[in-house]
Amino acid sequence: MANIKSAKKRILVTEKRAARNKSIRSKVKTSIKKVDAAIVAGDKEAAATALRNATVEIEKACTKGVYHKNNAARKVSRLAQAVNKLA
Numbered sequence: 001m002a003n004i005k006s007a008k009k010r011i012l013v014t015e016k017r018a019a020r021n022k023s024i025r026s027k028v029k030t031s032i033k034k035v036d037a038a039i040v041a042g043d044k045e046a047a048a049t050a051l052r053n054a055t056v057e058i059e060k061a062c063t064k065g066v067y068h069k070n071n072a073a074r075k076v077s078r079l080a081q082a083v084n085k086l087a
Contacts, residue, residue: 028075031057035079039086047083054079079085 002008014053038047053074062072 044086
């Protein structure tokens with residue numbers, strides 16, 4: 001355990017940020033799973049709706065610095081491509 005006050009604070013702040021990032025990543029993963037489930041079910045409307053929600057979650061994560069912008073763009077692109085294949 002750290003002895004210096006600033007190091008102790010760093011540990012606390014890091015834990016808080018890690019928890020926040022984990023929560024945001026979890027939301028993104030859940031929204032992606034919903035899109036995948038709709039695709040497997042073959043429901044185009046549900047997939048499109050889930051895609052919109054997933055895109056919002058991914059963009060929020062990107063804005064908050066959880067994902068790099070290229071990573072977020074790649075995730076959105078792959079999901080959109082998968083949904084468009086249903087047509």
